[in-house]
Amino acid sequence: MIDFPHIADICQPTASKVIMLVADGLGGAPHPETGKSELEVAKTPNLDKLASRSACGLTTPVLPGITPGSGPGHLSLFGYDPVKYIIGRGVLEALGIDIELSDGDVAARGNFCTVDSEGKLVDRRAGRISSLESIPLCEQLNQIDVPGIDMSIFPVQDYRFVALFRGQGLTESVTETDPQILGVPPRHVEALNPAAEKTAAAANALIERAMEMLGKREKANMVMLRGFSQLPKLPSFGESYRLNPAAIAAYPMYRGLAKVAGMKVIPTGHNFQAEVDTLRQNFQEHDFFYLHYKPADAAGEDGDFDAKVQALEALDKFIPSILDLNPDTLVVAGDHATPSILAGHGWQPVPLLIHSKLTLGEGVEAFHERACANGSIGRIPATQIMFLALAHAGKLIKFGP
């Protein structure tokens, strides 16, 4: 999958079980006043104790200085080269609202905007109209019939929606319509190659009909489409590592990312407690579990240092019940850092912990950035976590005689 072409030759299916707990936005950065990161401030006795009995290190999601979106962040954790395998913006938006995408579907990220009487942009986000206002507009757009294509509109939030094009011979190779500046009309969709004419025509038909429908309105009287994309063709995670993998995630986007990798998605509830219950109930059915914890990222995105500390402390309380399942290997990793001082994703390295019966004498004194920097794993690309996870679970044989 990544930089080791022989992986399939050395993977062996075994009864051992691996849990990969992904704490979204796990890594942080020191607070300017205290010099301590969120993980250093958080009281996480269970994670600290676990770290003391684990192999620890720091991971780089893409490259130093490169801040990954959720797509590349997760693909790295699953072992896919995030530079090679790209998940488009439209597809990611569709996965985020639980749209079932099929091969060949083209998804675009759409948004309402406002144009003047000459059709020139005056507000690229239509005054950020609320979902209350946009949902009926999406329903209207959904009535549009594009000949030869099955076209659907799905509201996302506020002024944003997803336009899904389904049919034969569609492609993502078309241009976007947002000119990124005001005072000019939105662009037409253009085909980047002859095979993309059909897709461009379908998208332009949607835009023209939308203009007719919405044109009388004062604001939100036009739409723009960006990020046309199709599901990337990823090697199957399960086949590549000879695993029977399952994903448990309360948020749709992460279920979607797991589905793109070919994992089975187990239905679960709306919070981490529900996820852990689902894990327990299904623990016998699979040999690999991707378990997603969202709140640390959400708090970091809000720039709320204390809330992120609390989210990490809340995660810590679940560690004993996960350990109670007695997995052969427990990985605690993050898809990227979300330092509160950035109020967004960051490029900083992300703490990593791998616990197995082989790591009992290997640990560091706590689970945070500074301690993990001295761990036995050192700093590795996140794409290599899976090799270590499989090795610790006894699922890799020797490479080469």
Next chain:
Amino acid sequence: MIDFPHIADICQPTASKVIMLVADGLGGAPHPETGKSELEVAKTPNLDKLASRSACGLTTPVLPGITPGSGPGHLSLFGYDPVKYIIGRGVLEALGIDIELSDGDVAARGNFCTVDSEGKLVDRRAGRISSLESIPLCEQLNQIDVPGIDMSIFPVQDYRFVALFRGQGLTESVTETDPQILGVPPRHVEALNPAAEKTAAAANALIERAMEMLGKREKANMVMLRGFSQLPKLPSFGESYRLNPAAIAAYPMYRGLAKVAGMKVIPTGHNFQAEVDTLRQNFQEHDFFYLHYKPADAAGEDGDFDAKVQALEALDKFIPSILDLNPDTLVVAGDHATPSILAGHGWQPVPLLIHSKLTLGEGVEAFHERACANGSIGRIPATQIMFLALAHAGKLIKFGP
């Protein structure tokens, strides 16, 4: 050879001398009860003192989590990309018993097995018959005449032997005969492409004649062949680095690996004392010496923590006499870790020490995994050790103007 295509442009022959001491299976892992690794427990005052005056670090033989066999482990140390250059199982087995392989020869790893009256496998290893029993059987098989081919059988140990096919137009592109399960007959050798028909026919002829010869026996009445392979075409180590290299190893497999890389192999005795004597006697004749120390790996493979500690302590006693030769650069490295807790090769990073007159202020306090993690070299792929060794010996000029 590896990821730096300009290496030949910047290598310069000099009178300086490099010794690369390879302690096989050097790296270990902490004992679960004490939290200390074999190297941490071992009393190695000479290595510790040397580390304090050396550049230290940790090396990754292939990738984190990937456990190398001896082939990839050594190729990495010599600077060959172990993912690109593969030494097959048959070739490695042949090298291990000192068979002189020529380009084009095909070597297979053979073993005696037991089949029932219908030819179905009942024991894949023929009750692990002893060498006492298998050597006469190998002599019998050696009488087999395969038309157009020079075929030889060499006993290895117990139920294992090497089948060597020599002649025009042979290739390794044939299938193995071990079905890996009982209750079915061994498979036929099949050509993987039309050019491999001759090799497949020769191998099948051997198997058929062996069946006739051995068929009346109760056990060890059949043979199986695996790992058909030919010498890989490696760039010459000496030409690549502009060195006049020599290898000194008591065990045949390591002499064979050096020969594959194009090094001159100097005959030596059966233990490390003999190797060091050979090194001293030949020190004026070469500018690079690969010196192999086996016992640490053997003890680790046995899962014997204390024996590995002793093997490392035994190695330590030889360090002064190696330093007495006053090499311009002394490298102490390992081809892979062999942690006693695994009783086998491991994926763990391997301590590295490079001593030259330039490293006198660079050292760490001891030579073990934890200390070397804080060394000035950091963590590097083992394929980059040669660059550092050459640089410290003044054998590399500036790259680029």
